[in-house]
Amino acid sequence: MTSTSALGSRRALTQDRVINWLFLSFLALSLLVGFLLLGALLVDVFRKGVGELSWSFLTNPPSSLPSRAGARPAILGTIYMMILLVVLTVPLGVGTAIYLEEYANKNRWYNRWLEINIQNLAGVPSIVYGILGLAFLVRGLGLGRVLLAGALILTLLVLPTVIVAAREALRAVPDSIRQGAFALGASQWQVVSRQVLPAAIPGIATGAILALARAIGETAPLLMVGALAFIAFNPTILGDFTALPIQIFQWISRPQEEFRHKAAAAIIVLLALLLVMNAFAVWIRNRYERRW
Numbered sequence: 386m387t388s389t390s391a392l393g394s395r396r397a398l399t400q401d402r403v404i405n406w407l408f409l410s411f412l413a414l415s416l417l418v419g420f421l422l423l424g425a426l427l428v429d430v431f432r433k434g435v436g437e438l439s440w441s442f443l444t445n446p447p448s449s450l451p452s453r454a455g456a457r458p459a460i461l462g463t464i465y466m467m468i469l470l471v472v473l474t475v476p477l478g479v480g481t482a483i484y485l486e487e488y489a490n491k492n493r494w495y496n497r498w499l500e501i502n503i504q505n506l507a508g509v510p511s512i513v514y515g516i517l518g519l520a521f522l523v524r525g526l527g528l529g530r531v532l533l534a535g536a537l538i539l540t541l542l543v544l545p546t547v548i549v550a551a552r553e554a555l556r557a558v559p560d561s562i563r564q565g566a567f568a569l570g571a572s573q574w575q576v577v578s579r580q581v582l583p584a585a586i587p588g589i590a591t592g593a594i595l596a597l598a599r600a601i602g603e604t605a606p607l608l609m610v611g612a613l614a615f616i617a618f619n620p621t622i623l624g625d626f627t628a629l630p631i632q633i634f635q636w637i638s639r640p641q642e643e644f645r646h647k648a649a650a651a652i653i654v655l656l657a658l659l660l661v662m663n664a665f666a667v668w669i670r671n672r673y674e675r676r677w
Contacts, residue, residue, distance in 0.1 A: 446616070451641055452643075459629045473540045474540050518610045522534045529611075543597065550588065550595065591669075591670055598662060602630055630655070633648045
């Protein structure tokens with residue numbers, strides 16, 4: 386009886402090892418396929434676009450002639466939009482996270498309703514936000530098809546991501562920090578502003594940059610709120626605008642091969658902006674990171 390039990394245990398152990406090996410092999414294969422596809426896309430983009438990168442490409446406006454076409458309005462529009470996103474999203478997202486984690490009564494129905502809606506909004510498709518912006522911002526409030534409307538709708542799009550990331554960063558701060566500050570006579574706001582929030586800055590910054598990285602490549606909401614594919618002048622906050630994803634889409638749809646090379650160059654510029662933001666997030670995380 387004992388030998389039968391031992392034999393059954395060895396068979397079960399062998400079966401578990403085989404299942405684990407198959408699962409790890411599947412994960413490794415999936416990772417390899419993803420990296421190969423990403424590498425192939427990057428090689429193709431850099432092969433076509435590196436030759437188009439020049440100072441004139443960065444400073445010239447779009448043109449119907451490929452030799453004169455540049456991406457200056459799209460680059461400026463993207464930069465302005467990212468600045469507005471930081472100004473609008475970070476205070477709102479961090480403030481909401483602080484309220485939900487440090488002040489909100491979990492038993493109140495409106496706090497539970499708020500949490501459920503934040504979780505649900507994180508999974509809403511971006512085109513739905515575009516329709517919302519067109520209906521309420523552009524037409525309902527009469528804001529018009531301006532850069533500010535695009536920034537506001539992208540703020541709604543990434544705000545749930547910032548809130549969730551900020552809440553996780555606040556939860557990661559040990560509760561002993563709070564209790565020690567309370568024991569020394571600090572008020573609730575002093576504990577949050579001087580102890581909890583500085584310790585959560587690395588996680589908050591990482592979540593905010595990830596949210597901006599999603600927003601920088603969005604096209605559908607901007608098309609819905611009136612981003613134009615061709616602008617030959619510098620955009621303004623309350624004027625017509627475009628962005629790099631819109632410009633890339635416009636160039637890709639043109640039949641001339643030269644415009645496709647221009648689109649590849651614009652993709653490289655977009656990736657460069659994304660890498661700069663990620664590097665800034667890594668610097669902030671390393672600068673303020675604390676080990677408990």
